[in-house]
Amino acid sequence: MDKGIGSAEHYTTGEGWTPGDLDFFTVPQKRFTEEEHDIWRALYRRQLDILPKRAISLFMDSLSTLGISQEKVPDFADVNEILMKRSGWQVVPVPGLIPDEPFFEMLANRRFPSGNFIRTKAQMDYIQEPDVFHDLFGHVPILADPVFGDYMEAYGKGGLKAARLGTIDQLARLYWYTVEFGLIKEPQGLRIYGAGILSSPTESIFCLEDPSPHRIGFDLRRVLRTHYHIDDFQDNYFVIDSFQSLFDATLADFTPIYEELAEAPVILPGELHAGDAVLHRGTGTYAAKAAARRAARTKK
Numbered sequence: 001m002d003k004g005i006g007s008a009e010h011y012t013t014g015e016g017w018t019p020g021d022l023d024f025f026t027v028p029q030k031r032f033t034e035e036e037h038d039i040w041r042a043l044y045r046r047q048l049d050i051l052p053k054r055a056i057s058l059f060m061d062s063l064s065t066l067g068i069s070q071e072k073v074p075d076f077a078d079v080n081e082i083l084m085k086r087s088g089w090q091v092v093p094v095p096g097l098i099p100d101e102p103f104f105e106m107l108a109n110r111r112f113p114s115g116n117f118i119r120t121k122a123q124m125d126y127i128q129e130p131d132v133f134h135d136l137f138g139h140v141p142i143l144a145d146p147v148f149g150d151y152m153e154a155y156g157k158g159g160l161k162a163a164r165l166g167t168i169d170q171l172a173r174l175y176w177y178t179v180e181f182g183l184i185k186e187p188q189g190l191r192i193y194g195a196g197i198l199s200s201p202t203e204s205i206f207c208l209e210d211p212s213p214h215r216i217g218f219d220l221r222r223v224l225r226t227h228y229h230i231d232d233f234q235d236n237y238f239v240i241d242s243f244q245s246l247f248d249a250t251l252a253d254f255t256p257i258y259e260e261l262a263e264a265p266v267i268l269p270g271e272l273h274a275g276d277a278v279l280h281r282g283t284g285t286y287a288a289k290a291a292a293r294r295a296a297r298t299k300k
Contacts, residue, residue, distance in 0.1 A: 014099040025094045029076050030116045037072040043133050044070040050204045056191040062141030087149035091140050101163050107156025138195030147243040167258045170224045177223050183239045206233050212286035217277030220249050226267045235270035235287040
């Protein structure tokens with residue numbers, strides 16, 4: 001799974017880990033400094049100005065009911081006391097990114113690993129690694145939904161199978177385009193449920209309002225074939241009808257699907273494909289500029 005490990009400052013190798021050791025990467029929650037709480041407050045308040053009428057309604061409700069407030073980085077134990085009752089999940093602190101298989105195993109056991117650090121003031125607008133704000137603010141409120149919680153557990157179990165089959169790259173695309181950058185239909189219009197968007201002030205607006213990206217109805221095989229960028233806005237956003245429809249669409253054994261798609265070419269970001277349920281055909285204007293910037297960086 002391409003999670004930016006190559007350039008990660010906070011990454012723990014799996015040396016010494018054995019399957020079944022769910023506590024191997026868990027650490028005591030950090031005692032954050034007042035300066036770090038100030039960063040949390042600034043990030044939180046900025047998103048509160050942006051997310052109403054853009055985020056899925058569940059998200060705004062869960063922030064308050066889970067005790068995830070703007071005052072300080074919450075105590076995980078306090079959040080877990082409520083989260084466990086809501087969906088059977090708990091959030092556990094880890095030093096940062098962890099390898100794929102223990103990550104999958106934690107999800108399969110309804111444990112969500114959260115970065116035990118917060119970005120610096122210089123990283124307020126963008127951080128490649130998931131920190132406590134991305135994880136606790138972005139992911140955890142959605143985990144309070146029982147159906148989405150079931151989806152995440154099933155994803156973890158599917159990840160363990162993908163590791164055995166050598167298909168992690170394909171499965172990572174599903175996580176990316178749903179858990180991190182997914183959109184959902186609500187009666188009032190498209191809304192955000194992906195944590196990568198919910199924790200980003202600029203992409204929260206871009207994903208819904210900019211004319212550049214394509215917005216496409218979710219299709220499992222299409223998503224499994226679609227590459228993505230980890231360092232810029234997405235060229236495609238996939239839209240689900242509901243968490244139940246997402247869970248139902250991904251419940252089957254992926255083994256024959258991987259076999260079916262083994263020779264299928266990867267679909268590049270920004271490409272539309274035959275059979276796409278296109279909700280909005282993007283102009284590609286931003287995507288072209290982003291591609292030019294990546295090409296210029298490659299030449300250096």
